[in-house]
Amino acid sequence: MELGNLVFGHSRGEYPVPRTDFYYDQLFRLFEAIQPDYDSSDGLEYENATFETHMYYWGTCVCGYDERKAKWSERNKHRENCYQTALDLLRGAWLNAHPEPEGTALSMRVEQIDIDSAMISLDPVGASDKWREWYSEKEKFMDSLYDTLCAEFKLDRKYGCAAHCTCDYDERWAKFLETDDHRPSCPIVRPNFCHKPSGLVIMWYKYFLRDAYSNKKLSRRMFKKVIDDCIASVTEEEPPDDGFPF
Numbered sequence: 001m002e003l004g005n006l007v008f009g010h011s012r013g014e015y016p017v018p019r020t021d022f023y024y025d026q027l028f029r030l031f032e033a034i035q036p037d038y039d040s041s042d043g044l045e046y047e048n049a050t051f052e053t054h055m056y057y058w059g060t061c062v063c064g065y066d067e068r069k070a071k072w073s074e075r076n077k078h079r080e081n082c083y084q085t086a087l088d089l090l091r092g093a094w095l096n097a098h099p100e101p102e103g104t105a106l107s108m109r110v111e112q113i114d115i116d117s118a119m120i121s122l123d124p125v126g127a128s129d130k131w132r133e134w135y136s137e138k139e140k141f142m143d144s145l146y147d148t149l150c151a152e153f154k155l156d157r158k159y160g161c162a163a164h165c166t167c168d169y170d171e172r173w174a175k176f177l178e179t180d181d182h183r184p185s186c187p188i189v190r191p192n193f194c195h196k197p198s199g200l201v202i203m204w205y206k207y208f209l210r211d212a213y214s215n216k217k218l219s220r221r222m223f224k225k226v227i228d229d230c231i232a233s234v235t236e237e238e239p240p241d242d243g244f245p246f
Helices: 003-007 021-034 065-075 083-097 127-153 169-179 220-235
Strands: 051-053 107-114 117-123 193-195 200-203
Touching (some): 051 220, 083 127, 193 220
Antiparallel strands (some): 193 200
16 A cells, blocks of 8 residues: 555555556546546546446545544543553653754755855754754664563564554444444545445545555456446446346
8 A cells, every 4th residue: 555545545445456557448438438528537526326436535524523533532542551551651751851853954044146146055053963863862762662562561573563552442443433434425435436236346546546445356357347337327328238246
């Protein structure tokens, strides 16, 4: 998964969708059927009884989930004896004793050459060196802290050392999600493509089929049948009688 999608995006699904010319061309064929002069990679906004397709949503949640999640987080913390609690306390204590240096960016000054031009030059003033020294010390401390806590809690040091949890926080979070998540109509979770007869759902990141994932394992034959059915619903032609679901 692309880092931007992992941190900021909302393309999720069980199966990665191959970003090949075949799958791209099939979707492009559908978009051209909807809009004959279509020439973009953004996708389209369209829905009928057979399928729906939506462009990637760049905004924030509109269903109130973020507010509900924030309230839940205020009331639900890791337990006192949890690995995460110990990690946060010790990391916070170190940061309080070793605050991040100010002025980490190189300062800038303008040296006038003549009346018509000026040159901007870098003036290090030692700020960047101080920050790098602080950051190096912080990383050494965190490595040592991970070693100590993973040994104390008998946890894997190599994987998950920054995310281990030894209390019931994850179970409480899962229970919250069972009853409260984004509303189906929220653009955050609304599918970028959904074929209603088969239940196929595809989500992509920014542009169609970029870092895309589906809820069903795709094959070329299957996807072409889906697109044929969608195009038939737009053009009002009779679709191939292959049947759904697959």
